[in-house]
Amino acid sequence: xxxxxxxTTVLALSALLLSASPAISETFxxxxxxxxxxxxxxxxxxxxxxxxxxxxxxGLVRRGPDMDIQPSLATSWEALPDGAGWRFTLRQGxxxxxxxxxxxxxxxxxxxxxxxxxxxxxxxxxxxxxxERVDDYTVDFLTSAPNxxxxxxxxxxxxxxxxxxxxxxxxxxxxxxxxHATRNxxxxxxxxxxxxxxxxxxxxxxxxxxxxTAEHNLTEAxxxxxxxxxxxxxxxxxxxxxxxxxxxxxxxxxxxERDGFKVLAGLETRVxxxxxxxxxxxxxxxxxxxxxxPFLDPRVRLAVAQAIDVETIDRVIMRGAAEPVSQLLPAGLxxxxxxxxxxxxxxxxxxxxxxxxxxxxxxxxxxxxxxNDRYINxxxxxxxxxxxxxxVGIEANVNAMPVRGYWDELRADNFDMYLLGWSPGTFDAxxxxxxxxxxxxxxxxxxxxxxxxxxxxxxxxxxxxxxxxPDARQGMMDEVAGILQDDVAYVPLYTEPLIWxxxxxxxxxxxxxxxxxxxxxxVN
Amino acid sequence: MVGxxxxxxxxxxxxxxxxxxxxxxxxxxxxxxxxxxxxxETSLEDQARLREELGLNDPFxxxxxxxxxxxxxxxxxxxxxxxxxIGEMLLTRLPATLELGTxxxxxxxxxxxxxxxxxxxxxxxxVSQSILIGTxxxxxxxxxxxxxxxxxxxxxxxxxxxxxGRGDTVEIGWWRTSLLSVDGLRSLVLPALTLGLxxxxxxxxxxxxxxxxxxxxDHIRFAIARGVPxxxxxxxxxxPNTMIPVVTIIGLQFGGVIAxxxxxxxxxxxxxxxxxxxxxxxxxxIPVMSVYLVVIAFFFVFINLLVDLIYLAIDxxxxxxxxx
Numbered sequence: 001x002x003x004x005x006x007x008t009t010v011l012a013l014s015a016l017l018l019s020a021s022p023a024i025s026e027t028f029x030x031x032x033x034x035x036x037x038x039x040x041x042x043x044x045x046x047x048x049x050x051x052x053x054x055x056x057x058x059g060l061v062r063r064g065p066d067m068d069i070q071p072s073l074a075t076s077w078e079a080l081p082d083g084a085g086w087r088f089t090l091r092q093g094x095x096x097x098x099x100x101x102x103x104x105x106x107x108x109x110x111x112x113x114x115x116x117x118x119x120x121x122x123x124x125x126x127x128x129x130x131x132e133r134v135d136d137y138t139v140d141f142l143t144s145a146p147n148x149x150x151x152x153x154x155x156x157x158x159x160x161x162x163x164x165x166x167x168x169x170x171x172x173x174x175x176x177x178x179x180h181a182t183r184n185x186x187x188x189x190x191x192x193x194x195x196x197x198x199x200x201x202x203x204x205x206x207x208x209x210x211x212x213t214a215e216h217n218l219t220e221a222x223x224x225x226x227x228x229x230x231x232x233x234x235x236x237x238x239x240x241x242x243x244x245x246x247x248x249x250x251x252x253x254x255x256x257e258r259d260g261f262k263v264l265a266g267l268e269t270r271v272x273x274x275x276x277x278x279x280x281x282x283x284x285x286x287x288x289x290x291x292x293x294p295f296l297d298p299r300v301r302l303a304v305a306q307a308i309d310v311e312t313i314d315r316v317i318m319r320g321a322a323e324p325v326s327q328l329l330p331a332g333l334x335x336x337x338x339x340x341x342x343x344x345x346x347x348x349x350x351x352x353x354x355x356x357x358x359x360x361x362x363x364x365x366x367x368x369x370x371x372n373d374r375y376i377n378x379x380x381x382x383x384x385x386x387x388x389x390x391x392v393g394i395e396a397n398v399n400a401m402p403v404r405g406y407w408d409e410l411r412a413d414n415f416d417m418y419l420l421g422w423s424p425g426t427f428d429a430x431x432x433x434x435x436x437x438x439x440x441x442x443x444x445x446x447x448x449x450x451x452x453x454x455x456x457x458x459x460x461x462x463x464x465x466x467x468x469x470p471d472a473r474q475g476m477m478d479e480v481a482g483i484l485q486d487d488v489a490y491v492p493l494y495t496e497p498l499i500w501x502x503x504x505x506x507x508x509x510x511x512x513x514x515x516x517x518x519x520x521x522x523v524n
Numbered sequence: 525m526v527g528x529x530x531x532x533x534x535x536x537x538x539x540x541x542x543x544x545x546x547x548x549x550x551x552x553x554x555x556x557x558x559x560x561x562x563x564x565e566t567s568l569e570d571q572a573r574l575r576e577e578l579g580l581n582d583p584f585x586x587x588x589x590x591x592x593x594x595x596x597x598x599x600x601x602x603x604x605x606x607x608x609x610i611g612e613m614l615l616t617r618l619p620a621t622l623e624l625g626t627x628x629x630x631x632x633x634x635x636x637x638x639x640x641x642x643x644x645x646x647x648x649x650x651v652s653q654s655i656l657i658g659t660x661x662x663x664x665x666x667x668x669x670x671x672x673x674x675x676x677x678x679x680x681x682x683x684x685x686x687x688x689g690r691g692d693t694v695e696i697g698w699w700r701t702s703l704l705s706v707d708g709l710r711s712l713v714l715p716a717l718t719l720g721l722x723x724x725x726x727x728x729x730x731x732x733x734x735x736x737x738x739x740x741x742d743h744i745r746f747a748i749a750r751g752v753p754x755x756x757x758x759x760x761x762x763x764p765n766t767m768i769p770v771v772t773i774i775g776l777q778f779g780g781v782i783a784x785x786x787x788x789x790x791x792x793x794x795x796x797x798x799x800x801x802x803x804x805x806x807x808x809x810i811p812v813m814s815v816y817l818v819v820i821a822f823f824f825v826f827i828n829l830l831v832d833l834i835y836l837a838i839d840x841x842x843x844x845x846x847x848x
Contacts (some may be wrong), residue, residue, distance in 0.1 A: 037606045037807075045563025123565040175577070178607040198606055198613075199803060200795040201689075226688060226793045227803065230672050234687040235793075238679045404555030404808045425565060435564070443567045 027220040028506075028523055030243040030516070031232050035199050035225035040181040041158035042113055043173035045120045047423075050156045051515040052223070055204060057158035057187035060088050060107070061151055065509045065520070067427055069152045073102065073159055073188065083146025083466070085128075090137040094211045096161045097185075097192045104133045109162035111141075118175035124154055126443070127465070146466045148473075153426045161186055190214060190519045191221065199225060204518065216521045236261065236501055242523065243502040245516060249319050249376060255501045266510045268498040269333065270423040271325050271432075272375055274308075274385070274491040276301060276416075279451030283416045285367025285397055295366075295416065299358040301488035303351040304417075305344040307392040308385055310493050317380050321497035327481050328422060328432035330495040335429025335474070337481035343492070351392040363393030366416035374403040375421045376496055382419055410449040418449065421496065423513070429477050430464055433457065437484060452489045532832060536825040541592065543821035547814045548588050557604045557808040578604065591814065601811045605804070610815045614797060619699045620690060621796030624788070625781040627703075627712055628720035633774070636724045640731025645758065647736065659725040671718040671791035678714060686711045688793040715792040719785055723777060730773060734766040741765075775831045779824040 036052040038044055054062075060074035074088040094102040111131045114121050127147045132140040141150065160181070165171050168180035185193040190212070191204040204221045206214060224241065226232040229248050235241045237258060247255065247263070255261045276295040283289050294300045310324040326343035329336060355363060370382035379400040386396035396417065401409070410418055424431035438445035438461055439453040460476050467473040484490065498514055509520040558575050575581055579590065594601055600610040639659075643652040662670070679687035691711030694704040702708030738744060739762055747757050786798035793799070797816060804812040 035803075043607075044561070045565055120563055120566055120570075122570070123567065174607045176607065177602050177609070182607055197616075197795075198608060199800065224689065224793070227799075227806070228790055228793065231675065231688050231791055231793050234672075234675045234680050238675075238683060238687045240687060402555070404560060404806065405553075406555075407559040408556040442569050446568055447564065 026218070026523070027222055028218045028243070028518075028521060029222040029224065029241045030245075031224045031226045031235060031241050032245055032516070033225065033227055033229075033232070035202075037198075038174070038178075038182050039185045039193060039196060040170075040173050040179075041156075041160070042110075042116075042119045042121050043182070045123075047514065051513075052202075053158060053185070053187075054156070054189070054515055055191045055221075055518045056185045056189045056193050057160070058189045059155055059157045059159065060090075061155050063155045063511065063513070063515075065511060067512060069155065073107075077151050079146075079148070079468075080140065080142075083143065083468070085140055085142040085147075086150055087134070088139050088141070088151075090139065091211060092137055094188050095209050096164065096188055097207055097209075098161070098164060099209075100161050100163055102159070102161070102188055103136045104139050106159050106162050107131070107139045108133055109165065110157070110159045113160065113165070113172060114157060116172050118173045120173070121157065123443075124157055145462075146468055148468045149426065149428060149430065149465070152428070158187065190216070194220075212519075214519065216519050217523060218518065218521060221518050221521075233501075236503075239503070242506050243500065243508065243516075243521075245498075245500040245514070246376075247499055247501045249321060249497070249499065252319065252321075252499060252501075260504050262502060262504055264500045264502070264508065264510050265321050266498045267323055267330065267512060268423070268496045268514055269330055269427065269512045270375070270421045270496040271328055271330060272322075272378075272381065272419065272421045272493045272496055273328065274304065274493065275418050275420050275450045276452075276490075277413065277450045278453065278489070280413065280416070283364070283366050284414065285365075285399070285416055287365045287395075287397075289364040289366070293416070294358065294360055294364055297358045298486075298488055299354045300360065301491070302344060303354040303358070303392065304389065304394075305488055305491045306347045306354070307351040307394075308388050308491065308493070309346045310343070311346070312388075313381060313384050314494055317377050317384055318494065318497060321499065322494040325492045325495050326485070327429070327492055328436055328484065328490065329424045329429050333424060333427050333429065335477040337429070337474075337478045339478045340481040340485050344488075348388075348392050355393060360394070363395065365395040365397060368396040368398050369406070369409060369415035369418040370398055370400040371403045371406045371419065372400040374406065375419075378419060378421075381493070385419075413449070415449070420447070420449075420490075422447070427513070429481070433461065433464065433477075433480055437480065437489065452487075454483055454487065454489075457483055528836070529829075529833070532829050536822075536829065539825050540818055540821050544592055544595065544814060544818045545588060547817040548591060548810075549584065551808075551810045551813050552584065554805060554810070554813075555808040557810055560807045560809075561604055591811075595815070595818065600815050603804075603809050603812050605807045605809045605812075610812055613800060613812065614815065614819060615698065616700070617795060617797045617800050619701060620794060621782060621785055621789070621798060623701060623703060624712065624715055624719060624785055624794060624796060625778065627716040628785075629723060629774070629778055629781055631716055631720040632723035632727050636727030637731050637770075639724075640728040641735055641758070641763070643728070644732040644735035644739070655728075659721075659728060662721050663725045667718060667722070667787045668791050670721060671715070671788060674714045674718060675791070685713055687714075690795060715788050715794050718791070719781065719788040723774075723781060726777065727770065727774060730770050731766060734769060735762060738762045738765045772831060772835075775827060775834075779820075779827045782823055783820045 034048040036049040038049060041053045041057050058072050060072060061069050062072035064070045073091050073094060075091050077086055077088045080087055090104060096102060108131050115125050127143050128141050129144050130142045134140055164186045170179045170181035174182050183196045190207055190210045192207045194203040194205045196202050202223045206218060226235060232244050233247055233251050236244045252263050255263050280293045282291055283293050314320060314322045314324060324343060326341055327337060368382055368386060370379055372379040382398050382400060386398050389396050422432050422436060434444055435447040437457050439458050440448045440451055457480050460480055464473060464476050498510060500510055505524045507522045558571050562571060579587055602609055603613060639655055643655055646652050675687045678685045689711060690702040691707035692705040693700045693702050693708055702712055744757060744762055747761055785796060786802060789796045789798040790802050801813060801816045
């Protein structure tokens with residue numbers, strides 16, 4: 001730290017203030033843009049909450065550094081015969097932060113809490129018909145049909161102590177008013193919630209009675225939400241915080257060039273794509289084409305895919321940190337279709353020809369909806385897409401807006417084309433198929449704003465969820481991916497980068513789901 | 525006197541109701557709170573049920589009456605996002621904002637008044653000219669740019685002062701203060717300077733203009749003619765006359781300092797009410813936004829009332845008019 005002595009008497013007061021050196025402490029402090037809005041693991045199914053609480057609470061299974069499923073509160077699990085469900089064998093000798101013991105009752109209690117009406121995580125258990133306690137350390141999750149994915153899909157299902165919840169009247173997630181579990185926590189995880197100041201600061205201390213061996217070397221960890229990116233960057237560069245996620249792409253070089261700091265840039269699992277109004281009879285935001293929707297013609301959609309130069313978007317707007325993608329999920333995740341790994345080549349001439357063939361030799365204009373504060377450089381990407389499309393003769397009127405009103409507009413069908421990012425919550429291709437490709441219903445296809453519909457995909461959805469044989473399952477996945485690609489249902493663009501910045505002496509593990517796990521943090 | 529206060533109180537209630545109405549009607553267009561409250565996997569029926577439970581499907585008039593009715597009974601409701609009681613949320617954030625505003629105001633007075641007097645007495649001096657130009661640059665640059673410049677200069681490059689937050693705080697009952705610890709005071713310097721700069725310029729220019737005006741009046745000329753010492757003329761005769769309008773304006777400005785600390789609080793991650801308001805906009809937390817605006821309106825109304833009462837006390841002419 002630089003320090004200099006002010007000379008003038010005017011600065012006498014400031015000098016007094018400045019001469020106090022900051023207290024030396026081994027506290028690790030980190031910052032993110034959003035404060036987890038609750039400490040209740042079942043109240044909100046959102047990344048900031050689940051990521052944070054994974055340090056305090058634990059599930060039956062957990063994800064390792066490479067997203068692999070590992071035993072956690074369950075030591076092993078096996079499928080019951082005839083697809084009747086799954087049997088979990090629980091770990092013995094695990095205690096909660098308040099000292100009480102973990103057993104099967106807590107699993108059943110947490111399950112009932114998670115499927116209760118005010119819970120926001122009910123969808124994880126849509127295939128479960130009931131839970132049975134076999135003995136103190138064995139629990140059966142029963143299903144009506146085989147569900148091979150179930151153990152991998154509940155890594156974020158966190159277990160609460162039934163006694164603690166009942167004693168504090170927190171048997172249900174808070175709905176109207178907060179309850180005890182909104183600001184307090186009692187998990188089995190590696191860190192104890194020491195203090196909670198919503199929106200300001202949350203302190204964690206290591207749990208000495210944790211069942212697993214600690215890999216971290218922290219004595220205390222403090223989380224501060226810093227909404228303004230410039231403020232967050234300054235806090236890191238001034239040394240006040242040790243770690244921040246994310247930082248804006250344009251600041252990466254500045255951090256890297258400074259002594260004592262480093263940037264960890266990996267790929268997130270979020271795919272950025274363009275969607276169409278498949279069920280729109282006409283364009284809504286066209287200057288001249290008001291009696292038809294050219295995007296109903298697959299040739300026009302293919303022309304859009306061919307007209308967009310994703311490599312250039314990646315190089316110029318994403319500074320080379322993104323990766324072009326051909327499907328609704330990034331390569332390498334389970335269910336990714338190797339057969340369909342090829343994206344339509346960038347070919348403006350072919351695009352122009354296709355448009356002419358489809359009856360639009362002079363092009364047309366339409367509205368492109370876009371968020372401006374949701375994804376990395378989202379508005380800039382939309383503008384780039386618009387200029388690339390203009391080169392083949394179709395003119396996009398870009399309408400960029402804050403995300404707080406964006407989903408409303410999309411649900412109200414106010415778009416001709418839109419930008420969407422999707423993270424597969426289960427890290428399996430089934431997830432985007434379920435939410436983006438299935439025909440919209442109350443529970444399925446809920447993010448399929450354009451109303452894309454394929455009878456074959458709908459038909460394959462249930463078998464995909466139930467098929468136990470991996471090859472047969474992958475065969476169906478390949479078929480779905482193939483249909484989506486042939487139909488150009490979406491135009492997948494690229495996988496978003498994940499950019500974390502920290503001091504040189506901090507070692508972390510960057511998981512592609514952007515969860516920040518304190519148990520892997522070491523400060524040298 | 526009592527009638528005057530009563531009249532003003534009744535007026536204040538109407539002002540606050542009007543603000544509540546405007547706030548409430550505007551915030552319906554900010555976005556959809558439900559999609560901010562739930563995860564991506566929440567089914568549409570659950571979203572619909574939540575919307576129904578929150579009363580978002582009710583007609584606007586009904587929603588407003590419910591909101592205003594609860595407010596009148598002292599029930600501020602709960603945040604959509606965190607489910608915390610809003611009264612408590614604002615109360616925990618209030619000390620941060622009031623301390624920041626007060627210190628900013630004190631800085632602006634401590635520097636602005638002497639600088640105003642100096643530039644009035646030596647209008648053509650080199651120092652005066654540089655002060656005037658300097659402060660002009662100060663007000664021309666937007667607050668957030670000044671804040672970020674200060675952060676990068678004193679926080680990042682020189683490493684003298686903290687760049688964000690309140691530092692160590694001390695709790696006195698429910699009031700959490702950063703005025704009683706060295707770290708807290710250090711944290712206060714940059715945000716208070718940023719917030720106070722505009723006030724400083726305003727105060728300085730106001731004092732300067734008033735002082736130059738007063739120095740031209742007859743009673744000062746007489747005092748000069750009588751051979752009263754300069755020092756006594758300036759500080760005993762001219763200054764008090766200068767200060768009457770200045771005090772009024774500064775009093776009214778304090779409300780503005782509190783209300784417009786939003787930008788400063790955001791740049792410095794200062795955990796006050798303004799930051800809470802910004803976060804609430806981001807997550808479409810309609811109840812928090814509405815209550816915040818009503819509370820800010822209350823501040824303005826209250827300060828106005830105080831200023832009126834002070835007027836009444838110091839200006840006999842007003843009292844005469846009231847009784848007439």
